[in-house]
Amino acid sequence: MSLWEYANPVKFLALSARVQPVAWAAALTGIVVGLGWGFFGTPDDFRQGSTVKIIYIHVPAAWIAINAWIMMLIASLIWLVRRHHVSALAARAAAPVGLVMTVIGLLTGAIWGQPMWGTWWAWDPRLTSFLILFLFYLGYIALWEAIEDPDTAADLTSVLCLVGSVFALMSRYAVLFWSQGLHQGASLSLDKEENISDVFWIPLVISIAGFTLLFIALVLYRTGTEISLRRARALAVRLDKEL
């Protein structure tokens, strides 16, 4: 069996139908447990007070915002190299999810920043690259909508995705090579000394898992939608009708 089998829409939809119920149920469980535990079951931080509870939504949203773009990059490269329509449609399907997660990351970051830094916004390297990532998401979605021919749209959005990847990676790694800025370093690290305390870490990891599973469930469902729309448009052309 090869992974490329799932470039066939029928096989992709069959796999998606099997995975989706599990992904939706696990996502709901992860989000309810992670956010519920974080909000109701963890103490205040000695410096940040109750605002530390924002970590359970801010970090998972930022994680998905960056990794959604990385997933779109991989799907776009597959489209450019192998011309599999499902991969281009999966990249298109992921973009609105990534956009909403970027908005949540920016919004919760601003709400957290105001009481802790005394400002809603700072032109910090990580915040700025994240804002640029948001603009790339908007541009990517607009480009798909603006071009009528789906293959041309897939080509141009794939190139845009390659360019935007610089900012997705910068959002993740800016703190490592720019020491200035208000934003703290990574909340999660393989180095135990750098990691946040276990009392915050466990619900945070559950919340990240819940958000990740929600992303998977949404992208599978939305890719199915894009495949349906593509087939419907092709049939409409054959019937000489407007969809």
Added chain:
Amino acid sequence: MMPDLGKYSIYVLGAYGATLFLMAGLVLLTLRRGRAARAALKRIEEETARNGKG
């Protein structure tokens, strides 16, 4: 039982409220668009079969 969020309650509740609102909106719009697309495909497949162009 609601935890005591102290002087930061408006920030914490605002962040959670905005997040849950945006995520619920994303899921609902995704499902609505998906149902509409699948229904449109079904309609046009039936029409194609009737016209013998499938």
